Amino acid sequence: MKAFELARPVTLDQALQELEKDSAKRDRTKLFAGGQDLVTELKEHLVEPDKLVDLKRIPGLDRIEVQPDGSLVIGCLVTLATLAEHAETKNFFTALAEAARSVGSAQIRSQGTVGGNLNQRPRCWYYRHELAPCLKKGGSECYAYAGLNKYNAILGGGPSYIVHPSDLAPALVAFDAEVTLRGAKGERKLALEEFYTLPAEADVTRETVLAPDEILTHVRVPAKPGWSSTYVKFKERGSYDFALASVAVAVRAAGSPRTIQDARLVLGGVAPKPWNVPKAAEALLGIDGVKTWTAAGNRAVAGAEPLAHNAYKVPLVKGLILQAMEALAKR
Amino acid sequence: MSALDPRAQDAAQPDTKPGKKKILVPRVENGHETMVEIEVDDAEGSGRPQWGPRDALRLVNHELVRVDAVDKVTGCARYTHDVRLPGMLYARFLGCPIAHAEVTVDVAAAKKVPGVVEARVVRDGEVKFLGQPVAVVAAKTREALEDGLRAIVLGIKPLPFAVTREQSLAANAPEVNRRGNASKPNEEGDPAAVAKAFEGCAAVIEATYEVPIQHHACLETHGAVVDVPTNDSATVYHSTQATYASANEFKGPLKVKEVEVVNEHMGGGFGSKFEAGVEGRVASELARDLKAPIHLMLSRRDEFLCAGNRSGCVQTVKLGGDVQGKLVAMQSSIDRLGGLGGGSHAGLPYIYEVATSVRTMRSVYTHLDANRAMRAPGHPQASFGMESALDELAYALGVDLVEIRKRNVGDVHRRQLDRVAREIGWNEHPHKSKPDLSDATTKVGIGFGLSVWGGGGHPECRVTVEISPDGGVRASVGSQDLGTGVRTYVTAIVAEELGLSMSGVTARIGRTSYGPANASGGSMTSASLAPAVKHAAFNARKAFAESLAKTLKSDASEIVFDVQGVYDARSKRRLAWKDACATLGPAGISATGEWQAHLASNGIHGVQSAKVRVDTRTGKLEVLKMVCMQDCGLVLNRTGARSQIFGGMVQALSYALFEQRVVEPDLGIAMNANFEDYKLAASLEIPEMVAILDDEDTRGVIGVAEATVVPGHSAIANAVHNACGVRLRSLPLNPDKLLLGLAGLKKG
Numbered sequence A: 001m002k003a004f005e006l007a008r009p010v011t012l013d014q015a016l017q018e019l020e021k022d023s024a025k026r027d028r029t030k031l032f033a034g035g036q037d038l039v040t041e042l043k044e045h046l047v048e049p050d051k052l053v054d055l056k057r058i059p060g061l062d063r064i065e066v067q068p069d070g071s072l073v074i075g076c077l078v079t080l081a082t083l084a085e086h087a088e089t090k091n092f093f094t095a096l097a098e099a100a101r102s103v104g105s106a107q108i109r110s111q112g113t114v115g116g117n118l119n120q121r122p123r124c125w126y127y128r129h130e131l132a133p134c135l136k137k138g139g140s141e142c143y144a145y146a147g148l149n150k151y152n153a154i155l156g157g158g159p160s161y162i163v164h165p166s167d168l169a170p171a172l173v174a175f176d177a178e179v180t181l182r183g184a185k186g187e188r189k190l191a192l193e194e195f196y197t198l199p200a201e202a203d204v205t206r207e208t209v210l211a212p213d214e215i216l217t218h219v220r221v222p223a224k225p226g227w228s229s230t231y232v233k234f235k236e237r238g239s240y241d242f243a244l245a246s247v248a249v250a251v252r253a254a255g256s257p258r259t260i261q262d263a264r265l266v267l268g269g270v271a272p273k274p275w276n277v278p279k280a281a282e283a284l285l286g287i288d289g290v291k292t293w294t295a296a297g298n299r300a301v302a303g304a305e306p307l308a309h310n311a312y313k314v315p316l317v318k319g320l321i322l323q324a325m326e327a328l329a330k331r
Numbered sequence B: 001m002s003a004l005d006p007r008a009q010d011a012a013q014p015d016t017k018p019g020k021k022k023i024l025v026p027r028v029e030n031g032h033e034t035m036v037e038i039e040v041d042d043a044e045g046s047g048r049p050q051w052g053p054r055d056a057l058r059l060v061n062h063e064l065v066r067v068d069a070v071d072k073v074t075g076c077a078r079y080t081h082d083v084r085l086p087g088m089l090y091a092r093f094l095g096c097p098i099a100h101a102e103v104t105v106d107v108a109a110a111k112k113v114p115g116v117v118e119a120r121v122v123r124d125g126e127v128k129f130l131g132q133p134v135a136v137v138a139a140k141t142r143e144a145l146e147d148g149l150r151a152i153v154l155g156i157k158p159l160p161f162a163v164t165r166e167q168s169l170a171a172n173a174p175e176v177n178r179r180g181n182a183s184k185p186n187e188e189g190d191p192a193a194v195a196k197a198f199e200g201c202a203a204v205i206e207a208t209y210e211v212p213i214q215h216h217a218c219l220e221t222h223g224a225v226v227d228v229p230t231n232d233s234a235t236v237y238h239s240t241q242a243t244y245a246s247a248n249e250f251k252g253p254l255k256v257k258e259v260e261v262v263n264e265h266m267g268g269g270f271g272s273k274f275e276a277g278v279e280g281r282v283a284s285e286l287a288r289d290l291k292a293p294i295h296l297m298l299s300r301r302d303e304f305l306c307a308g309n310r311s312g313c314v315q316t317v318k319l320g321g322d323v324q325g326k327l328v329a330m331q332s333s334i335d336r337l338g339g340l341g342g343g344s345h346a347g348l349p350y351i352y353e354v355a356t357s358v359r360t361m362r363s364v365y366t367h368l369d370a371n372r373a374m375r376a377p378g379h380p381q382a383s384f385g386m387e388s389a390l391d392e393l394a395y396a397l398g399v400d401l402v403e404i405r406k407r408n409v410g411d412v413h414r415r416q417l418d419r420v421a422r423e424i425g426w427n428e429h430p431h432k433s434k435p436d437l438s439d440a441t442t443k444v445g446i447g448f449g450l451s452v453w454g455g456g457g458h459p460e461c462r463v464t465v466e467i468s469p470d471g472g473v474r475a476s477v478g479s480q481d482l483g484t485g486v487r488t489y490v491t492a493i494v495a496e497e498l499g500l501s502m503s504g505v506t507a508r509i510g511r512t513s514y515g516p517a518n519a520s521g522g523s524m525t526s527a528s529l530a531p532a533v534k535h536a537a538f539n540a541r542k543a544f545a546e547s548l549a550k551t552l553k554s555d556a557s558e559i560v561f562d563v564q565g566v567y568d569a570r571s572k573r574r575l576a577w578k579d580a581c582a583t584l585g586p587a588g589i590s591a592t593g594e595w596q597a598h599l600a601s602n603g604i605h606g607v608q609s610a611k612v613r614v615d616t617r618t619g620k621l622e623v624l625k626m627v628c629m630q631d632c633g634l635v636l637n638r639t640g641a642r643s644q645i646f647g648g649m650v651q652a653l654s655y656a657l658f659e660q661r662v663v664e665p666d667l668g669i670a671m672n673a674n675f676e677d678y679k680l681a682a683s684l685e686i687p688e689m690v691a692i693l694d695d696e697d698t699r700g701v702i703g704v705a706e707a708t709v710v711p712g713h714s715a716i717a718n719a720v721h722n723a724c725g726v727r728l729r730s731l732p733l734n735p736d737k738l739l740l741g742l743a744g745l746k747k748g
């Protein structure tokens, strides 16, 4: 990998000082958290920054705070292992703990952070291959579109067909999570859903609205009293793998027969960003059962445009929704 | 009948001299196994070593803990990768990133990188396969090495390439092989007779089965650490399956007469490490020219692209049987896919007896590295074609899947099938001749597959056993341990013969100077080495008895060695082992041993079964349980033999579920030359596994490694169909294929 300067700020302000202001030069400086994604990018020469800004010496960012109303404020340096084992998260935001638990291997979870997870780069293997200068890397062609696209998007794709690789993101979107972005000029908060972009709507070389001189410092997950949730991820290899597809479902249910009063349904692994499908969630409302689950499944993949090798994701998503709802009904 | 079919060994052997007999033994040449005939002594007299009755054995054929287990788990075991010599330079290749190109290599900038000592062109001009090494850099640190490799300027003029079978066979395909992109098909059998036989069949099935190119995926990559040659000799640390023979390969490039190859531990070879290769040659040249030790081990990426592969194949099979399931006719055509190599396939029919058959086979060449031998070369491919077709026929006929197998094989396999069927739960299984087509969302299925292998030994090893006056016993063998536990059984055999415990014997292995030894291929190490170890221990014991007889004024035949020490039956005197050894002169005893045909045998059989669960909503496939029953002659270490079986089953499971080399067909670049994207089974994929050693086999030592990897993937694919009615005819059995298959079933 190319030699770089390693900055080790001990305050957020110092860290912000280190960052590049100029969007055109944004890859000259990179934030460095657990390094589980960044170091592979460096080794494969996908980014060759002059400077890394290590966030790990900044105190206070590695905590999960439970607010009096039950909402969570998660610092960007909280590790996936911590999140997966956090009692309140497990009890009240089950899908989030399950999503954290589903990431990579134990080693990656103990090193990888929430901030890094949400800001990780795509796994499309053309993106990851130095010799495929595709759109995502400023080239002129999406090789996956007509190439080996088994792992690519069936929804929201074009002109790039990546799927967003983060497991936390769909679960957090299902909980209406909000992120805090700190920049030199101050702080802005926005819904996590708005943080991610589709390639057709914004810069195709990026996946988020994060400015080069901003740091994602916290994720706030509003309390959802009376809700239950689950994250079901399908991995080709169970031991460790990214999602071929995943579903985060959260519902508020009561009564007998069990009736769903409110619901969220977000897909992972199928689109360039967490794929929130309120129409599918709506289909879940009413008396809980296979009928509404199937209807939700059909709506979730409405508009899917599979490429040559990924049509299987359509039945897969439907199957995962059935599995997720079955699991929730048993709770 | 294939050359490695165990039935081949039963053939009569005419023209044999008195006191001699001719036997067929497998031999590996250039990574390919062939059978050769050799003449051996036919004597079985009492003056020769014997394994003795099995129930009298104290160590051999027992559960033995590996003597080097602690070294391995604590990281003390020194592999070639771990060798560090004073002044050593790290070297590595730069590979051509595309499949076919005209390449110019400029190393000037690399030479200027601080820490880089040398940068050289390995190949320029036409590069014929993806990943072919074109340059090498040697540097003082691994960081400088990386920078040096990066600084090399390649001028690449892409040439038209063929990286898939379709591209190679296309009308305007680029030339891969001067004599044609496909070899001349070789035909065996009488097509007219087969066509006639099909007419009388109760059912006939026809289908095409595909196995992709896969990888050895050795955890230790290929390579060597070459020390600086001095005068006429040199020491080379080499990760090799042929410690003794590989010394010769280094002599030329090092320009020395003597080479000591050291290979104390190695991290896997599976057939890909018989030769020193370009890495061995270049490391030697650098060590000689730079006068510095060179550490040249392939990067993981290079390992995936230029260290061989297990060839794939496309096989079209037509199979017919009678009402009972007796196989009547088979027609097959096979394309082997071994990159620039010929590929390997054991041929069809495989294992099962088919009354009339015809097959054509050819190689289709692509711009990928040549295949190498890989654990049972050609057999897993043949197994997938044969077992899948047989299963399809069984369903077409409505015959029980175990019964149809029993009807077409010999006694040993029949017996093993019954035992394995019992263990996997076949007798209680409701779907014996029809898949489960119910509406259930999770379904369980069972599948079977058979294996054969030649194994056996041949005369090449010379083993030394030394007893020193202080009581120490040392066995030295030039052979290597591919992970099978050679040190452990060498220790056990010597300890058994001398009445000692395991801790009383030290086994030294993996050095040329320890004596001639066979290359480890064809599952022949144990059957070649163990008889020679036994012979050396036997000779040492005889020499010790003779020496003691003199001291004790007794007769050698009266001296007994047992766990309590040494006993002279004539004087009724008992000596502790140490005291007996103290009577030896300062030179102690040194005895050698050679291969003993009567202590080995060959030809083995196995049956495997897999139980799987399929979730029909998501296409999730879980292997729940695998069972293997295997004969292999005398088992040297029961724990070790079972561990071999488990290893074979896991490797086959990994092929079944995940493994496949992926090359981008339009760009000609490697998409999964790393352990993230080339998926191997890991801990959560490992099912409950049962390995049953077939103790009805009373023959000598044979060896077991390769047979165990032959049928597991076939059994899993068959189990998937049994579970849900989806027949997957191409490996790996990925969920995308299964989901599309399930969707197809729903549509009808």
Ligand SMILES: Cc1cc2nc3c(=O)[nH]c(=O)nc-3n(C[C@H](O)[C@H](O)[C@H](O)COP(=O)(O)OP(=O)(O)OC[C@H]3O[C@@H](n4cnc5c(N)ncnc54)[C@H](O)[C@@H]3O)c2cc1C
Residues within 6 Å of the ligand: A030, A031, A032, A033, A034, A035, A036, A037, A038, A039, A040, A055, A076, A080, A102, A103, A104, A105, A108, A111, A112, A113, A114, A115, A116, A117, A118, A119, A120, A121, A165, A166, A167, A168, A210, A214, A215, A216, A217, A240, A241, A242, A243, B676
């Ligand atoms: C083998 C393997 C398997 C994996 N499996 C999974 C999986 O199953 N699911 C999954 O979701 N992920 C997976 N990952 C991806 C990733 O490593 C982890 O998700 C991890 O959480 C990344 O966190 P990190 O702290 O190591 O990130 P880093 O590598 O340090 O950073 C990743 C990116 O985020 C940026 N970044 C880091 N922190 C911030 C911040 N606070 N604000 C703004 N930008 C920031 C960095 O600049 C960098 O570009 C896997 C990775 C590997 C290597």
Ligand code: SF4
Residues within 6 Å of the ligand: A122, A124, A125, A126, A127, A134, A135, A136, A137, A141, A142, A143, A144, A145, A152, A159, A160, A161, A162
């Ligand atoms: S999907 Fe995106 S990352 Fe993949 S090849 Fe297309 S443009 Fe590149």
